[in-house]
Amino acid sequence: MPVGTQGTVKGLTPSDLRAAGTRILLSNTYHLMLRPGSGLIRSLGGLHRLMAWDGPILTDSGGYQVLSLTGLVSVREEGVEFRSHLDGALEFLSPERSMEVQADLGSDIAVTLDHAVLLPLDAAAQREAGERTLRWTERSLRHARTLATPGGYRQFLFAIVQGGGDAALRREMAERTAHHPCDGFAIGGLSVGETKEETWDLTRAAAGALPPERPRYLMGMGTPRDLLDGIACGIDLFDCVLPTRNARNGMAFTSEGPVNIRNAAHTRSDRPLDPHCACEACALFTRAYLRHLHLAGEILAHRMLTLHNVTFYQTLMAAARRAIERGDLHSYAREFTERYRERDGDPPASA
């Protein structure tokens, strides 16, 4: 899911997103509740209408943004008190409030509020955050069923699985979350301080304890390699700001690895960003031109790299789906890794 934090995927129109292969978007409850406000969005017919996007939208619950972006004031059983990153105003988010905001937005998939924590953290606090998340999941799901979206349709509800950095706790939390009548699961609180190996151990622990017939979404990950590793752990859905954020910093994901368009090596290059890509940026423009646009501060550079990176991620996921259908994910992931350098200028893994 490309990330449309503020109700837009950084410079792209709905038709760009379709052309890039996008099937579902993510947007942020936290950001939209603060600006322009979920009541305003409801009064304008909901987020789909506002953005002119008629595909599915998943909204997160805001728990992670409150933890990572704000001056967190207090976490109580009732909810979270925090200061807005925009103007410092005191704000409150509870399970009920999060679901109300998400109903106002009219997303297709709403996510329950969790008590997010950063690692490392002592075992008792991890357990406490996990238990609270379970209680908040129940409150979120119960309240969500009383709410109406602007379009009048029922939202699908995903419950967040927490459990910190302990695989056994992750497994227990997943099993107990799965008892709830929800449509899918969001695995949260990963990539928050633990090693990559731990991330996948914990993901495997949680995903393995979830029922296979309901989709699993791994929140906030990751690199192209992360997506393939996550899929191998049983993950169906991802969201990540890397393709859009890195585009603004001049970084393009390509089938040969990341390209830093600011690199002097591209000054006279008449090659496209990625010869294996069919996006508009690769069909029309050379690296030399995109480098010039980026260095000149032209927003067409951001737009084209964003379009390309979203296309790259969607193409990767489509290829992974086909590989799964062929029963061949493992060799697809190996081939991908062999030609993919982790940094611009590095030799490929196969060299």
Add this chain to the structure above:
Amino acid sequence: MPVGTQGTVKGLTPSDLRAAGTRILLSNTYHLMLRPGSGLIRSLGGLHRLMAWDGPILTDSGGYQVLSLTGLVSVREEGVEFRSHLDGALEFLSPERSMEVQADLGSDIAVTLDHAVLLPLDAAAQREAGERTLRWTERSLRHARTLATPGGYRQFLFAIVQGGGDAALRREMAERTAHHPCDGFAIGGLSVGETKEETWDLTRAAAGALPPERPRYLMGMGTPRDLLDGIACGIDLFDCVLPTRNARNGMAFTSEGPVNIRNAAHTRSDRPLDPHCACEACALFTRAYLRHLHLAGEILAHRMLTLHNVTFYQTLMAAARRAIERGDLHSYAREFTERYRERDGDPPASA
């Protein structure tokens, strides 16, 4: 002509420009010679190829940018010495050098170098700048005929008409310029300090002394009203940064006058920018959404307002062409003015 200063029209792709009704673009010799450099652009096949724009491109000569953007060091008969606005490096532009840069770029229409001045200025200095411009016109045209574009085709050459703020001098300069074997004329050095009434008197003086069979381009103008007034003076071509620059400041041109999207009046507005416009921004998005995007600093706001404004200008020019064909320009201009407010919030002229 939408302005593509640095080899791009602010956030728009070639297909956006086509959709907006663009038939010809302007790009800036001064900016491109400094960054990325005209030699680099030639080596990549010229500006059309770089930008992936297959329609006509007019390049200006750089004279006005040297005057307005740089630390001007000296104007000698040989040429102009100035300091780059990018890094302060000492640079030199002569009639010959300007034409060489424009040949490297491979524009379809190149413009001769002029000695630009700002008003007010004493009569002797205006005369001197005009006489020098005539000598530079001759040198520019002579040298241009020795040059090859990357594509191998001949450039059309427009000669600049100067003459400062004196209508008689303007007329004389236009007549003497018209003796040169050029394909069209660029009227320069207007809207540089004189009143609007003077602008049109001077434009009329120059245009009236130019042969009707060769196109006349009024450089660097203007508002929608300016375009209609210029057309009434016999002008065929315009360039202006207003549609693109104002878009980035949140200002949209509409059939009812300018709309400042930051205005609180648009907070809950479900209206498009302009109900009479068929651009993607007006087809898809409400003012409330565009206002949210602009206030949130989202580049989609800049892109959509730019697309809209370019569409508005192209639509205006297309309507003026049809009115001329009907022999009805005067009443078209009057009707336009009656519904067009000069500032957001003002009553229309007819009220």
